[in-house]
Structures are given as structure tokens and as C-alpha cells.
Amino acid sequence: MLEIQRLRSDKEGVLNGLFKRNIDATNTINEILDIDSLWRSSKTELESIFAELNQLSRKVGLLLKEGHQEEASQLKLETTSLKEKETNLKLKVEEMESKISALLYSLPNVPHEDVAQGKTPEDNEQIERSGDFPTFAFSASPHWDLVKKYELIDFELGVKVSGAGFPFYRGKGAKLQRALISFFLDEAEKAGYEEFIAPLLVNEASGIGTGQLPDKEGQMYYSQADDLYLIPTAEVPLTNIYRDVLLPNEDFSIKLTGYTPCFRREAGSYGKDVRGLNRLHQFDKVEIVRIENPKNSEKALNEMVAHVRELLVKLELPFRILRLCGGDMGFASAMTYDFEVYSAAQEKWLEVSSVSRFDTFQSNRLKLRYKDDQKKSHLCHTLNGSALALPRILAAILENNQTQEGITIPTILQSYTGFSSIQ
RNA sequence: GGUGGGAUGGGUGAGUGGCUGAAACCAACAGUUUGCUAAACUGUCGUACGGGUAACUGUACCGCGAGUUCGAAUCUCGCUCCCACCGCCA
Incomplete structure (x- = not known):
């Protein structure tokens, strides 16, 4: 607000x-x-x-x-x-x-002065493009075929037990998923973020605090009997830790991270964009959240961008970084960088992370403040980003690293998976 | 699910109708003393909104919401949450 x-x-x-x-x-x-x-x-x-x-x-x-x-x-x-x-x-x-x-x-948040005006994703500014597109001597398969071939993910089983958008990960697919989560959490920990395992259901006040409520309740699953919402991202529980908090001095930098499943109703989409892992009702994500003094939030944003960038470099995925234009930014954001990886068989860019600064937009709702040297209180700045969202990373790894013999696991992950390829 | 008990400032905790925004203690902060640290002493020590350049000042807030009253932290009603015990369960 x-x-x-x-x-x-x-x-x-x-x-x-x-x-x-x-x-x-x-x-x-x-x-x-x-x-x-x-x-x-x-x-x-x-x-x-x-x-x-x-x-x-x-x-x-x-x-x-x-x-x-x-x-x-x-x-x-x-x-x-x-x-x-x-x-x-x-x-x-x-x-x-x-x-x-x-x-x-x-009213949505006011974009930062560096944000460009624009209406659609076409108007986003590309900040960086890194890594080479893989080339194949054979015809590359999209990940939804690969996961079937190697029995990594079972979508039909998910439909049977829950519905579309709730896949089962199995065998090496499950292991790879777990490896990615551990890798992301370890990297976040090294960067100074404290790990949390957060509640997956939150109350109404928390939804309001981070801006999901009112208005966008249609995006969240809701348990009426308990008046609780399933989290669409770990941002909600993690940031709400600091709801109604007055920090005692101006010298603070709070860095939180957490892995959670995320639940999104995502009504109204169809077609190729939602195929396979591209869009799910339940998916896994490691989130990083920061609470900062306003004078440090720009620095914090840059650090977060660098952190996410480094993850993609280590995973050896071709990626690009976009600074979103005004029209493409989320409601609460003042500035957002999107990270997209190139998925070689689908031949398209997939969004895998969104790093945003919210300035005082969330903290005003959260009543999250700090006291300055004069003992006056001011709103803090909040920031968050995905580091990273798993399904599309998985899709890109599978598609980009496929060979006719199998799928090669990125080197950095091999100590986590315990295997170097999937046959 | 059942039965009790509770919710007061950063913490403990006093306060059952009138200068009570709230005792006291602890913590914190500043100062004095001290070779340093500690101790001791002194002082400061809630938040929000409005008005004012400011000093300052008005109002609200004792879980939340209504009510009684000239007047409510204090009485009445509803709600929420917490704790304990029992039952059930991972």
C-alpha cells in the first residue's frame, strides 16, 4: 500500500x-x-x-x-x-x-525511476544474456517426453490422485528435485541467509501483509473450514515473520531463505505454455527474502540478482536477465528483474526467477519499521526473489543436457544426486 | 472434541469506576563516579494519528468489537487467540 x-x-x-x-x-x-x-x-x-x-x-x-x-x-x-x-x-x-x-x-506500487514504461513483455529490457544454446545432432525431445522415457515424473498419476498440475516425481526425478533444493539452500546459506521451514498455510492478515489479499484471493487455495490460505510462495510466511515489528535501531540487514512447495490456482491458462512442467498448481521453490534499511535496498537488490545469476552459471544453463517494464511488473513491486533460462527442445525462454524490491509498499501493510538515531520510526524496505523455482529449471536441465545415451547431470549437482547421468 | 484458566508497555507484573498512558522491578539508553571492566548513583525510557517551523500540544490505544456510564484497563455481552488438563491422532 x-x-x-x-x-x-x-x-x-x-x-x-x-x-x-x-x-x-x-x-x-x-x-x-x-x-x-x-x-x-x-x-x-x-x-x-x-x-x-x-x-x-x-x-x-x-x-x-x-x-x-x-x-x-x-x-x-x-x-x-x-x-x-x-x-x-x-x-x-x-x-x-x-x-x-x-x-x-x-493502487499498485510506483515503479522505480529506472523502470521503463511499457505494456507487454516485449517492452522489457534485456540486461544480460549468457551461455550458449545447446545444439543437437538428433532431434531433441521436450521434457514432457523425457520424463516419461526415463520415468522421472508421472503426470497421469498426479491427475488420478489430485488433478492436472500436481505431478508425481519419482526415482531419479525425485532425487534430482531434492538435489536442486539442497543445492539452492546451501548456496543461500553461504550467502548469509538464515534458513527457515515455514508454515504452508497462512492466515488472512499474512495474505494482506504481502499483498496477495485483498483482490487476488482467486490465485490462492483456501481452506474455508479453517480460514487459512495455502501459500503461493514462501515470500508470504517469511516476510510476515516481520509483520508488526519495530526494529530497535537502523543498523540491520535481515536475510531469510526457505524451501517450500508453492500452491497456485492459476485459472485461465491453457495450451503449450502450461504443458509439462511449465505451469503447475503445486511446485517447489527456494525463496530469498530481505528486510533492509531504505538506503541499502538498491545494494541488496543487486546482491540478490548476482546471487541468482551465479546459481544459473553454476548449473550451466543459458539464461537472460530482464528488467521488467512498468506494465509487466507485479502489483507490489517497484522494480523487478526476471531470470529466464533457455529450454532447448521447446526452443523458448522459461521464467525461473523474479527478483523484486518493494520499497515500503509491503512494509506499510506489514507495519514493519525501524528506529533511526533520532528514535524516529520509518518503514523498512522489503525485497525477495526466487532462488530458484524448480520445475522450469528441471525442464531446462533435462532438455539441454539430453544426449542419445541419456541425460547428463550438471557437475555442480552430482555430489547432491549421487549420479552423473540418467539412462 | 470436552473442561478449566488467561490476554496490561521490550520482559516480569500491580492495578475492580474518576489526573491511570498506566505502580514497581528487570532489560535498554544517556550521564556521574572509576586506571579499565563491574558495581553504585542520577536521568531518560510506548505507539499511531492530527495541529505547530519548533519547544510543544490534542486525541486514541491495557487481545478485538459492541454496550452500560457524565466518566471504563476496571462493569456487561459477543468474538479471537493463548495456556493447562482430559480425549483423539502423526
Whole structure:
């Protein structure tokens, strides 16, 4: 949620920023500011009524103590009209407050100044492209054929037991999955992130904290009997550790990581894009999360990008890094880098990581703050990124490393898998 | 699922209708003392919003939401969460 102070002080900047998302928020912001100024004057008036009532009550108390019954009941009468005014005004103030917050919740984050305007993925800026595309002397198979051939993943079995998008990993497929998770966690640990095993179901407050709720509840699985949501990413439980937290000083850098399954309903997609491992209802992911002083968040973002980049280099996968344009960024993000690996048989780029800074957008909802040297509190910055999402990595490894004899496991993973190829 | 008990500031914990935003202690921070450390002493020590250049000031907040009352941390009702014991279960 944007800070209302920001709208008050820099309306033009916010409007221009949102324009990069192709959103014209002029009406919304004007409405917010109109209500806000009315709210402030009403609030002041309401508080002065409270002050008056408080004084009267105090006087009544004193009078009664001294035994002046008559004068006390006189004063009591005076409060009735005040209380009536109070009730009406209070109602109005509350109405304004909920209107303002509903409008504020509807606004996405303002893109960082370096983010380009744009509408579609075509408008994303390529920052880097690395690694060579593999070439094959035979006709390369897509991963959904490979996993069948080598009995690594069983989609049909998943359909039987759960439904489409819930595959079984089996044998060396399961082992490879486990190897990737361990590798990613170990790398994160080396980079200074503390590992967590997080709850997979979260409450409503957590969903609101990281921006999934309200609005995007359709994307999450929901257990009605318990009023809990299945996490779409570890970002939700990990970041919400710091909901309602006031850090005692300005010297902090919090780095968290965790592996979790992720659950996404992802309604409305079909076709080749969702085939095989490309889009699942349940998938595995290692996430990295950071809570930073605003002055360090740019540095933190760069470190995270470098970290994810290094993972892809070690896995020997051809990849490219994109800085998303305004129109392609997520609701809460101020800047996002997407990582895509090239999957050689499908002959296309697959998104495997998204690294974002949210600035104060999440922390404002989370009420996550720190105290500066002057003991004033400020909102922290939050960041997160996938490091990495497993299925498409697996798809790319399988497709890119296939030979006519089998699939070669990337060297870095071999100590984790215990085998160097899949026949 | 059943039966009890509880929820007060960073922590422990006092407070059952009126200068109580809240005692006391601990922790923390600053200072004095000290060769250093420790101890001792002194002081500071919640958050949010509004007004004010500022000093400051008004209001709200004692799990959440209603209610009673001139006045609620304190009384009433509803809800949530936590703890203990029993049952069930990995």
C-alpha cells in the first residue's frame, strides 16, 4: 500500500510513476486527497469534542466528590448534545477512513525511476544474456517426453490422485528435485541467509501483509473450514515473520531463505505454455527474502540478482536477465528483474526467477519499521526473489543436457544426486 | 472434541469506576563516579494519528468489537487467540 503522505507531498511523481504501468490514477488520487483533507478537518473537530467531553467528565467527578449533586447533574445534561454530535461525526470519519484505505489498497506500487514504461513483455529490457544454446545432432525431445522415457515424473498419476498440475516425481526425478533444493539452500546459506521451514498455510492478515489479499484471493487455495490460505510462495510466511515489528535501531540487514512447495490456482491458462512442467498448481521453490534499511535496498537488490545469476552459471544453463517494464511488473513491486533460462527442445525462454524490491509498499501493510538515531520510526524496505523455482529449471536441465545415451547431470549437482547421468 | 484458566508497555507484573498512558522491578539508553571492566548513583525510557517551523500540544490505544456510564484497563455481552488438563491422532 502506498503511503498517503507520499500522495500528499508528491502527487505528480506518483501519477507519473503509475503512468509507466499504463495506469491513469488521476481520479483515484484526487478522490483520495479530497477525502483526506475533509477527513483531517473532521478528525480535528472530533478530537476537540472528545477533549471537551473529557473535561466535563473530570469536572463532574470533582463536583460529586465534593458533594455538589445539583451542579453535577447540570453538567451531565450538557454532555448529551455533545455526545450526539460526537456520534454523527465519528460515523462520518470512519466512513472516510474505510473509503481512503479501500482506494489506497487499489493502487499498485510506483515503479522505480529506472523502470521503463511499457505494456507487454516485449517492452522489457534485456540486461544480460549468457551461455550458449545447446545444439543437437538428433532431434531433441521436450521434457514432457523425457520424463516419461526415463520415468522421472508421472503426470497421469498426479491427475488420478489430485488433478492436472500436481505431478508425481519419482526415482531419479525425485532425487534430482531434492538435489536442486539442497543445492539452492546451501548456496543461500553461504550467502548469509538464515534458513527457515515455514508454515504452508497462512492466515488472512499474512495474505494482506504481502499483498496477495485483498483482490487476488482467486490465485490462492483456501481452506474455508479453517480460514487459512495455502501459500503461493514462501515470500508470504517469511516476510510476515516481520509483520508488526519495530526494529530497535537502523543498523540491520535481515536475510531469510526457505524451501517450500508453492500452491497456485492459476485459472485461465491453457495450451503449450502450461504443458509439462511449465505451469503447475503445486511446485517447489527456494525463496530469498530481505528486510533492509531504505538506503541499502538498491545494494541488496543487486546482491540478490548476482546471487541468482551465479546459481544459473553454476548449473550451466543459458539464461537472460530482464528488467521488467512498468506494465509487466507485479502489483507490489517497484522494480523487478526476471531470470529466464533457455529450454532447448521447446526452443523458448522459461521464467525461473523474479527478483523484486518493494520499497515500503509491503512494509506499510506489514507495519514493519525501524528506529533511526533520532528514535524516529520509518518503514523498512522489503525485497525477495526466487532462488530458484524448480520445475522450469528441471525442464531446462533435462532438455539441454539430453544426449542419445541419456541425460547428463550438471557437475555442480552430482555430489547432491549421487549420479552423473540418467539412462 | 470436552473442561478449566488467561490476554496490561521490550520482559516480569500491580492495578475492580474518576489526573491511570498506566505502580514497581528487570532489560535498554544517556550521564556521574572509576586506571579499565563491574558495581553504585542520577536521568531518560510506548505507539499511531492530527495541529505547530519548533519547544510543544490534542486525541486514541491495557487481545478485538459492541454496550452500560457524565466518566471504563476496571462493569456487561459477543468474538479471537493463548495456556493447562482430559480425549483423539502423526
